[in-house]
Every structure is written in structure tokens, then in C-alpha cells.
Amino acid sequence: MVISEKKDPFNYRLWLKGEADGSYKVNRIDLPKGKVDTSFLVDWYADTLVIKYEPGTAKKGRLTIRYSF
Numbered sequence: 001m002v003i004s005e006k007k008d009p010f011n012y013r014l015w016l017k018g019e020a021d022g023s024y025k026v027n028r029i030d031l032p033k034g035k036v037d038t039s040f041l042v043d044w045y046a047d048t049l050v051i052k053y054e055p056g057t058a059k060k061g062r063l064t065i066r067y068s069f
Helices: none
Strands: 010-020 024-026 029-031 034-044 061-068
Touching: 010 024, 024 061
Parallel strands: none
Antiparallel strands: 010 034, 010 061, 024 029
């Protein structure tokens, strides 16, 4: 969990890089098995930024998650 000092709606950049043997989700973004090297600009409307990983069918892999406001 990341606490932001911003009080109004804002956006942040989310970078994902890695690979997995199955599908998974990061903040409700569906990602397929295989390699990923992408970024998203996401709107956010709360003081607390939560980055949530859900494994889906992925059992093995590696993933680097970076973010910036």
C-alpha cells in the first residue's frame, strides 16, 4: 500500500515487466501468460494507492512492478 499526499483525483504510471506461466491481474488489469513489458497511466480517486496482484492461473514467474505519481 502506498500513501499519497494528494487530496484530489490524480493519475499514476504503473510499469510491469517480467513473465509468468499463466494469466494474472495487477489492479484489475488482465495480463496473459508469457512476457510482459508495458506501462499504464491510471486514474486514482483516493488518498491511499493500492497495487494489488492476483495470480490467476500463474504458478511460476517473476514480475517487477514500478509506479510513479
